[in-house]
Amino acid sequence: MPVDILVGTQWGDEGKGKLIDVLTRDVDMVxxxxxxxxxGHTVEIGSERYVLHLVPSGIFRKGVRCVIGNGLVVDPVALTEEMKGIAEKGFDVSAIELSNRAQLIFEYHKRADVLNEAGAGSKKIGTTKRGIGPAYADKMHRCGIRAIDLTAPERLEPQFRTEAAKYNKLFSEHGIAQLDIDAEWERVKEAAAYLAPRVCDTVYSINAALKEGKKILCEGAQGALLDIDHGTYPFVTSSNTTSGGACTGAGIAPQHIRDSWGVIKAYTTRVGEGPFPTELFDEAGEQLRQVGREFGATTGRPRRCGWFDAVAAHYACMVDGxxxxxxxxxxxxxSFEKIAICVAYEIDGRITKEFPASIAELQAVKPVLEWLPGWQCETSGATCWNDLPENARNYLKRMAELVDSSIxxxxVGPRRDQTFMV
Structure with a gap:
């Protein structure tokens, strides 16, 4: 069976966790x-709300295998805590597989992340300070530690101590607290014992599932505009968040890919630093934030909110296919009487529909807005396309037209039952 990919098409926080959860009704592996x-992928089932950080969102479906692929950087202590928390809520975590090729995050990476942000001044990225960037940097420097080493503590310990000592030297040079290597090793050793049985070569298990005719869904995190290559560099994450990253990050050949699903919010939000052409600083922006509960699932930070940016979304949909x-x-x-869509950018008097690579140009953008009439009635009870008011349908059609894709x-709400196929 072919593979489907689901990715975010903005700056993340589009609602991928919920859509993955909905789509897993028909898949065998996420x-x-x-x-x-x-x-931070949020799934609401009935009155319960769950937030996932590393575990694939298919965990709430019985019989769905959940794979943490080789393209991730994994904090073993955080993953252990997350899996134990899920198990305590009655869900089966035995179906989780951790790639033996995934890179590991340790406490020293998180401290280095804080150090990097503190020294960046006005150029800070606004990271979550979870050690993501430093761990990916170690991967590229070829000094990272991989999940395969969780299965061999006698090999893991000297590697961990060597790398931790190197980071402690860096911390000493910058006058920040040293890592207690002995205490941290005990935490890592405990997590390694818990995770070791889940570590396997997921490239083989994924491709075996393909040969068996299983349905596979690849789950992206963040969004296309945070992609290390295609996003608003340097205000990006450290991995390839676009659909192409699924092939390398899971070990799947391109010919197996069928559909690319793009999750897109009906307006636009962003967390952290970086340019945001349609950001609103008025009552409308605050209304979007409060009604949309726009606060980070991972950090709790309030999200920046603005009108739908069709220029950025078109670029993302093009790159993601x-x-x-x-x-x-x-x-x-x-509740909005009228709603704006950004259909073009004005940069230094020039009108363009192309998403610029230059941060300086993005910061100088004046959005060209097209205003559409709102519908000013509740849509949260809609269960099909025809249940939506005409102006809502027209708004969605215009979104799809501008990004050159199909809805x-x-x-129309956070719960499973507030989602319908078109």
């Missing part, structure tokens, strides 16, 4: 392929 526990759009949080716009799913 594979996370990049990022780390800087992601999106052929199925899943629009979330349409209901947040229910396949609409979400």
């Amino acid at each position: 594979v996370r392929f990049q990022g780390g526990n800087n992601a 999106i052929n199925k759009l899943a629009v979330t949080k349409l209901d947040v716009l229910d 396949a799913v609409v979400s």
Whole structure:
């Protein structure tokens, strides 16, 4: 069977966790392929709300295998805590597989992340300080430690102590607290014992599932505009968040890919630093934040909010090859009398529909807005396309037209039952 990919098409926080949860009704395996526990995927089932950081969102479906792929950087202590928390809530974590090729995050990476941000001044990225960047840097420097080493403590311990000592030297030079290597090793050793039985070569297990005709869904984290290559560099994450990252981050050949699902919010948000052409600083922006509950699932930080940016979203959909759009949080716009969409950028008097690579140009953007009439009625009870008011349908059609894709799913609330196929 072919593989489907689901990715975010903005700056993350589009609602991927919920859509993955909905789509897993029909799949056998969900594979996370990049990022780390800087992601926060929220799933609401009935009155219960769950937030996942490393575990794939298919964990709430019985019989679905959940794979943490080789493209991730994994904090073993955080993953252990997350899995134990899920198990305590009655879900089966035995179906979780951890790639033996995934890189590991340790406490020294998190401290280095804090150090990097503190010294960046006005150029700080606004990271979650979870050690993601330093861990990916170690991977590229070829001094990282991989999950395969969790299965061999006698090999893991000297590696860990060597790298921790190197970081302690760095911390000493900058006058910050040294890592207690002995105490931290005890935490790592305990996590290693818990995770070792889950460590395997997921490239083989994923491809074996493909040969057996299983349905596989690849779950992205963050969003396309945070991609290390295609995003608003340097205000990006440290991995490839676009659909192409699924092949390398999971070990799947491109010919197996069928559909690219793009999760897209009915407006635009961003967490952290970096340019945001349609950001609102008025009552409308605050209304989007409060009604949409726009606070980070991982950090609790308030998200920056703005009108839908079709220029940025079109670029993301093009790079991702999106052929199925899943629009979330349409209901947040229910009370607006009129709603704007950014259809072009004005940069130094020049009009363009292309998303610039230059941060200086993005920071100088004046959004060219197109205003559409709102619907000013509740959509949260809609269960099909025809249940939506005409102005809401027209708004969605205009979104799809501008990003050159087709709407396949609409979400009008946080729960599973507030999502319908188009």
